Amino acid sequence: MNPLILTEPDLRARLTLDAPLVDLIESAFARLARGGVVMPPILSMHLPDMNGEVDIKTAYIPGFQGFAVKISPGFFDNPSRGLPSTSGLMVVLDSETGQVRAVLLDNGYLTDLRTAAAGGVAARWLARPDATRAAIFGAGLQARLQLEALTLVRPIAEAMIWARDPSRAQALAASLTRPGLTVRATADPAEAAAFSDIIVTTTPATQPILMADWLRPGQHVTAMGSDQPGKTELDPACLARADLYVADRLSQTRLMGELRAAIAAGQPDRDHPELGQIIAGQRPGRTHPDQITICDLTGTGVQDTAIATHALDAFSKAT
Amino acid sequence: MNPLILTEPDLRARLTLDAPLVDLIESAFARLARGGVVMPPILSMHLPDMNGEVDIKTAYIPGFQGFAVKISPGFFDNPSRGLPSTSGLMVVLDSETGQVRAVLLDNGYLTDLRTAAAGGVAARWLARPDATRAAIFGAGLQARLQLEALTLVRPIAEAMIWARDPSRAQALAASLTRPGLTVRATADPAEAAAFSDIIVTTTPATQPILMADWLRPGQHVTAMGSDQPGKTELDPACLARADLYVADRLSQTRLMGELRAAIAAGQPDRDHPELGQIIAGQRPGRTHPDQITICDLTGTGVQDTAIATHALDAFSKAT
Numbered sequence: 027m028n029p030l031i032l033t034e035p036d037l038r039a040r041l042t043l044d045a046p047l048v049d050l051i052e053s054a055f056a057r058l059a060r061g062g063v064v065m066p067p068i069l070s071m072h073l074p075d076m077n078g079e080v081d082i083k084t085a086y087i088p089g090f091q092g093f094a095v096k097i098s099p100g101f102f103d104n105p106s107r108g109l110p111s112t113s114g115l116m117v118v119l120d121s122e123t124g125q126v127r128a129v130l131l132d133n134g135y136l137t138d139l140r141t142a143a144a145g146g147v148a149a150r151w152l153a154r155p156d157a158t159r160a161a162i163f164g165a166g167l168q169a170r171l172q173l174e175a176l177t178l179v180r181p182i183a184e185a186m187i188w189a190r191d192p193s194r195a196q197a198l199a200a201s202l203t204r205p206g207l208t209v210r211a212t213a214d215p216a217e218a219a220a221f222s223d224i225i226v227t228t229t230p231a232t233q234p235i236l237m238a239d240w241l242r243p244g245q246h247v248t249a250m251g252s253d254q255p256g257k258t259e260l261d262p263a264c265l266a267r268a269d270l271y272v273a274d275r276l277s278q279t280r281l282m283g284e285l286r287a288a289i290a291a292g293q294p295d296r297d298h299p300e301l302g303q304i305i306a307g308q309r310p311g312r313t314h315p316d317q318i319t320i321c322d323l324t325g326t327g328v329q330d331t332a333i334a335t336h337a338l339d340a341f342s343k344a345t
Numbered sequence: 346m347n348p349l350i351l352t353e354p355d356l357r358a359r360l361t362l363d364a365p366l367v368d369l370i371e372s373a374f375a376r377l378a379r380g381g382v383v384m385p386p387i388l389s390m391h392l393p394d395m396n397g398e399v400d401i402k403t404a405y406i407p408g409f410q411g412f413a414v415k416i417s418p419g420f421f422d423n424p425s426r427g428l429p430s431t432s433g434l435m436v437v438l439d440s441e442t443g444q445v446r447a448v449l450l451d452n453g454y455l456t457d458l459r460t461a462a463a464g465g466v467a468a469r470w471l472a473r474p475d476a477t478r479a480a481i482f483g484a485g486l487q488a489r490l491q492l493e494a495l496t497l498v499r500p501i502a503e504a505m506i507w508a509r510d511p512s513r514a515q516a517l518a519a520s521l522t523r524p525g526l527t528v529r530a531t532a533d534p535a536e537a538a539a540f541s542d543i544i545v546t547t548t549p550a551t552q553p554i555l556m557a558d559w560l561r562p563g564q565h566v567t568a569m570g571s572d573q574p575g576k577t578e579l580d581p582a583c584l585a586r587a588d589l590y591v592a593d594r595l596s597q598t599r600l601m602g603e604l605r606a607a608i609a610a611g612q613p614d615r616d617h618p619e620l621g622q623i624i625a626g627q628r629p630g631r632t633h634p635d636q637i638t639i640c641d642l643t644g645t646g647v648q649d650t651a652i653a654t655h656a657l658d659a660f661s662k663a664t
Contacts, residue, residue, distance in 0.1 A: 029450060031350055062394075069388040073405055075381075078443050082401055082414065086392055095401065097414050097436055099443025113444045117416055117434065124397050124418025125432045129448050131348060 030128040032341060037132050040340050043142050043171055045178050047336070048150065051143040052305055054087065054332035055274070059302030062088040065275075065327045077102045085327030092118040092127050094334035096327070098137065110134075116334045128338050136337065140329040142171035144274065144301075145248050148321035149224055150179040151304050151311050152272060153246035157223035158183045163215065163235055163259070164228035165189035165198045168250065172226040173202060173209070180224065185209045188218040190229075216240045227251050227259040234287075238263035243316040249284045250323040260284045260320070262291035269317035271298045275326050283322040349447040349660060356451050359659050362461050362490055364497050366655070367469065370462040371624055373406065373651035374593070378621030381407040384594075384646045396421045404646030411437040411446050413653035415646070417456065429453075435653045447657050455656065459648040461490035463593065463620075464567050467640035468543055469498040470623050470630050471591060472565035476542035477502045482534065482554055482578070483547035484508035484517045487569065491545040492521060492528070499543065504528045507537040509548075535559045546570050546578040553606075557582035562635040568603045569642040579603045579639070581610035588636035590617050594645050602641040 041047070057063060069082040078101035086093045098114040105111060116136060118128040130136060149157070157180045162169045165187060176182050185202065187209060189195035195211035202209040212218050219225055219240035227236055229251045236247065238261045247268070251259045265271050265288040273279040276298055280286055289295050299309035301321060312319050360366070376382060384404040391398050397420035405412040417433040424430060435455060437447040449455060468476070476499045481488045484506060495501050504521070506528060508514035514530035521528040531537050538544055538559035546555055548570045555566065557580045566587070570578045584590050584607040592598040595617055599605055608614050618628035620640060631638050 028352065031448075033347065064390060064392055066388055066390045069385055069401060069403070071383060071385045071403060071405070073383055075407070076441060076443075080403070080414070080438065080443065082388060082403075084388070084390060084399070084401075086390070088394070095399070095416050097438070097445075099438055101441070101443035104442055107442065109442055109444065113442075115436065115445055115448075117436070119399065119416070119418055122395060122420070123423055123426065123428055123432075124395075124399065124420035125428065126416075126434055126450060126452075129350075129434075129450075131445060131448075 029126045030338065030341060031131065032128065032337065033131050034133045034135055037130060037135055037337060041136070041139060041337055043139055043174055047139060047143045048146040048175065048178055050332050050336050051140055051329055052147045052150070054328045055147060055302035056305040057087050057302070058275070058326065058328045059300060059306040059308055063328060083327040083330055085331045086121065087328055087331050090121060090331060090335050092121055092335045092338060094118050094327070094330040096137070096330045098134065116330060118334050118338060130334055130337055136333045137330070138167060138171060140333040141168060141250065141325060142175045144323050144329060145172045145226055145250055146175035146179045148248045148301060148323065149176050149246060151301065152270070152319040152321055153180055153224045154244055154315050157246070159222045160185040161218035161222035161225045162187050162228060163189070163218070163225065164251065165191065165194035166228060168228040169198060170202065172228055172250065176224060176226070177207065183207060186218040186221050187211045188215045229259055230257060231259045232256055233258065234261040235259050236264060237261045238267045241267055241318055243318060245318050247320045248323060249320065252283050253324045255282050255286060258284060258287035262288040262293055264320060266293055267318060268320045270312065270319045272304065272319065272321045273298055273300050274323045276300055278324045278326070279322045283324045285322055348445040349657065350450065351447065351656065351660065352450050353452045353454055356449060356454055356656060360455070360458060360656055362458055362493055366458060366462045367465040367494065367497055369651050369655050370459055370648055371466045371469070373647045374466060374621035375624040376406050376621070377594070377645065377647045378619060378625040378627055382647060402646040402649055404650045405440065406647055406650050409440060409650060409654050411439055411654045411657060413437050413646070413650040415456070415649045417453065435649060437653050437657060449653055449656055455652045456649070457486060457490060459652040460487060460569065460644060461494045463642050463648060464491045464545055464569055465494035465498045467567045467620060467642065468495050468565060470620065471638040471640055472499055472543045473563055473634050476565070478541045479504040480537040480541035480544045481506050481547060482508070482537070482544065483570065484510065484513035485547060487547040488517060489521065491547055491569065495543060495545070496526065502526060505537040505540050506530045507534045548578055549576060550578045551575055552577065553580040554578050555583060556580045557586045560586055560637055562637060564637050566639045567642060568639065571602050572643045574601050574605060577603060577606035581607040581612055583639060585612055586637060587639045589631065589638045591623065591638065591640045592617055592619050593642045595619055597643045597645070598641045602643045604641055
């Protein structure tokens with residue numbers, strides 16, 4: 027049987043960020059917690075001559091018909107050539123035979139979706155149910171998608187965007203405003219933080235952009251920008267100030283998430299819960315409206331396997 | 346630009362085991378020795394529930410337009426389903442931008458070719474120039490291809506096949522015999538070893554099948570079966586008896602080649618040469634006709650990148 031080959035336009039036409047996708051990624055996190063998942067460490071290849079890197083992730087999830095191998099190149103001189111920095115694809119292998127079932131030439135689109143959906147999952151399980159105000163740090167594609175994801179799980183009515191480049195923050199705010207959702211830009215990150223019930227940081231920052239003394243009781247923070255040892259978005263004291271710190275995968279956040287930076291700053295490492303454990307009912311999540319919660323998302327292979335097999339299902343049902 | 350998608354029939358129609366392919370793999374080994382190659386450790390995923398495994402290899406070679414990421418699944422219950430155990434594909438990324446240039450749906454065909462070509466390279470640099478007799482241990486696809494590769498680099502006129510299953514050895518011998526090449530099967534591995542100038546072991550053996558006291562001056566041995574920590578084909582004493590031991594990649598043969606088993610058996614580890622260093626003139630190869638030489642091949646990402654970019658060149662020239 028020849029593998030199914032799907033292009034980025036195919037995938038964009040069929041898959042979007044919606045509530046069923048958030049449900050799907052939520053169930054993938056729960057499966058990670060229930061055991062049986064095989065998720066090797068990320069293969070990371072650095073190409074300093076080319077100012078590039080390639081990350082390869084995979085995860086086998088029991089009960090899924092296939093599992094994804096994701097190849098994610100990042101070549102940071104590409105913008106000067108008029109090309110996006112990131113690209114890549116996912117290969118789906120059959121879980122029973124290892125044979126190639128599909129090649130998803132998504133150029134990172136599925137990663138964008140599953141990353142945003144994970145933000146929705148984090149807010150669904152950790153933010154106060156009555157959260158109406160969001161702050162987004164960053165003005166890139168994930169800034170947009172993370173706000174969209176929040177609106178799927180909480181009654182968000184107002185949002186504030188802060189970004190290093192105020193003009194990009196303004197442009198994003200204007201494009202996101204719609205009936206029922208008012209979005210403004212601000213040049214003051216402390217103002218954005220003070221304003222909101224949920225804060226999502228979406229930047230490639232290597233120095234803290236969210237300070238601990240800006241936080242107030244009841245807030246939830248999702249930090250999704252840090253996915254490499256050199257990155258950090260949160261003042262390490264945020265983790266000490268929070269009542270609950272949650273990792274997507276503790277073994278990863280210790281190496282490349284906000285937890286890494288906090289440990290490096292001398293904070294104690296603990297047996298923090300993982301998001302999947304909370305979803306699976308194995309560990310408590312938020313237990314009081316006044317708690318401050320933080321979710322540290324570095325990205326996992328189970329999200330890739332979940333969205334890739336979901337893409338295959340969408341196409342096999344259609345044909 | 347959409348990636349080029351090539352299927353196994355496409356690749357079989359255009360690429361075969363021939364002298365230019367041996368030259369290509371030889372040059373890849375030389376480049377590995379000359380430095381600048383980025384070759385991360387293999388990502389190896391074990392799926393015991395499925396009696397399966399997936400290996401992912403990659404290597405960036407300076408000066409090549411692309412580099413391959415190879416995904417090699419092995420699912421060992423497949424034969425009971427009427428499917429081959431191994432399958433997989435190679436993805437070729439552009440060396441300058443990381444973008445996907447091609448997906449080669451080869452089901453392992455390119456790996457078969459590059460593995461056989463490496464056997465040809467080893468014999469070209471290590472066997473006596475006047476070698477006319479070959480012994481092949483094993484009766485699988487690589488047994489066939491390794492003998493073909495030897496005939497490309499040495500004046501092989503006679504060969505002997507030994508395999509655990511004598512009927513398979515006989516069938517292979519019959520199918521390989523042709524004008525100028527006489528191939529016989531034997532049930533006695535010592536007879537095959539005594540007969541030959543070059544011995545190639547191609548089995549998945551986990552216990553030695555070639556004994557040190559069978560070796561005689563002037564012989565060359567290529568051991569290509571062992572590519573995992575549990576496998577071994579050579580009596581560890583073979584390495585002590587040899588005048589020259591050569592690795593494809595020393596850091597790999599120490600972990601998963603014949604060298605691993607020899608070290609485990611108490612033999613000293615040394616700064617052995619790599620095949621590429623000999624090709625590049627950095628280290629001596631065979632220096633006397635009576636020397637016994639051993640080449641330990643575990644398979645490297647540079648071979649994959651070399652044959653994958655070669656495949657792309659073959660197709661781009663044709664169109």
